[in-house]
Amino acid sequence: MVTLHDAVTGLMGPAQAEDDGVRPLAAVYSATLLRSMADARQAEAVQAARTDYSWEEIAGALGASKWSAHERFGR
Numbered sequence: 001m002v003t004l005h006d007a008v009t010g011l012m013g014p015a016q017a018e019d020d021g022v023r024p025l026a027a028v029y030s031a032t033l034l035r036s037m038a039d040a041r042q043a044e045a046v047q048a049a050r051t052d053y054s055w056e057e058i059a060g061a062l063g064a065s066k067w068s069a070h071e072r073f074g075r
Contacts, residue, residue, distance in 0.1 A: 042062075043073060046058055046062075046069075046073040047073070049061070050073075055069055055070050055074070058073075
């Protein structure tokens, strides 16, 4: 399993160039891919938490309201 640190390190490689520093489009791509991966992992974690925790507790962990947590993940 790839750790978050490994994923970030691997994705930032293409954004770095020896001659011109950060390549903006590569950095945008990397950030977008990381966000997608994080969103997928968050959804998996919320689904797992639903068996043992209330929507109020899950919402607290998300830093969101109970309503918005349920609206986003309550499928």
